[in-house]
Amino acid sequence: MQDAIAFLKQQIRTVPDWPEPGVQFRDITPLLANPRAFRVLIDQFVHRYFDSRPDVVAGLDARGFIIGSVLAYELNIGFVPIRKKGKLPFTTVQETYELEYGSATVEMHTDAVKPGDRVLLIDDLIATGGTMLAGKRLLERLGATVIEGAVIVDLPELGGSAKIREQGLPVFALVDFQGH
Template sequence: MSLPRPDPLLDRPTELIRSTIRTVPDWPEPGVQFRDITPLLQNPRVFRVLIDQFVHRYFDVRPDVIAGLDARGFIIGSVLAYELNVGFVPIRKKGKLPFTTVEETYELEYGSATVELHTDAVKPGDRVLLVDDLIATGGTMMAGKRLLEKLGATVLEGAAIVDLPELGGSDRLREAGLPLFTLVDFSGH
């Protein structure tokens, strides 16, 4: 019995990641091209390649804590925290955390939303990596950054799998002083 041929894309991890992300047209509304990361999570080989990209990025510049944004940031952030042997804290939608919280409200395309963080989630001076799956308008990540800074933490970088640069979020975040690391970008919304 011979061993299977290795996937040639394994030598080009960002191409493998990009090719595994599913685009769902006209969801959640007409004209939107939704970038679905669930195929990345379903394929154990691709999921490992994805996580390894982040582990290699942050292995030597190990943060004290990883903060994941509700909800897909929890998936990437918690696995990355485990791999780096650091703590993980969730930044949740309002009303989901049981202890004393700080909150931050931000604007969406159609309205606003609020996220919360436990008041004891980070300590003053903690160096935090902020993780989400995707950067669109940047509102959620900016709110997460503000929450962490309210508690005295320093946000080292914002990390995401996907950037949608045409929506301007990554530019807004960088202009606000947040360094960013993303693996792939997609044109359009």
């Protein structure tokens, strides 16, 4: 597994000073574009959740959709999108959370999960943790149990994964990068 993780980490591009000076943006698009790397990525998640199979995978807008839907397919379970406000056509439940400069709202359909569903919540990256915690709250409001928050990249210095764990949600990250 260590070789696979090192291989995946090498596929993630660092873009300095984007979107603003001092930020080291961790870009997963080269990892997704490389068919071998994408397969290794998905296989890492499949092997982790194959035996403890959740009932559904919930993916956070937007890169969580990419890995979450493929993982759900591979596990033969359903996929639920958690979208930015105003993107879903049916009755929704919403959760607003704070960003570094302002706030954002995510939502999901009210019938997306059932009470008691065991849900894996997935995204590409954890920075401050706000999006994942908002997704967790949405799922729990509908009666689901979020079993884990999973990501490709954790930026531990920003404190998001620690904050998520403090809220009682285990976090699984394939790779981490020091600095932000």
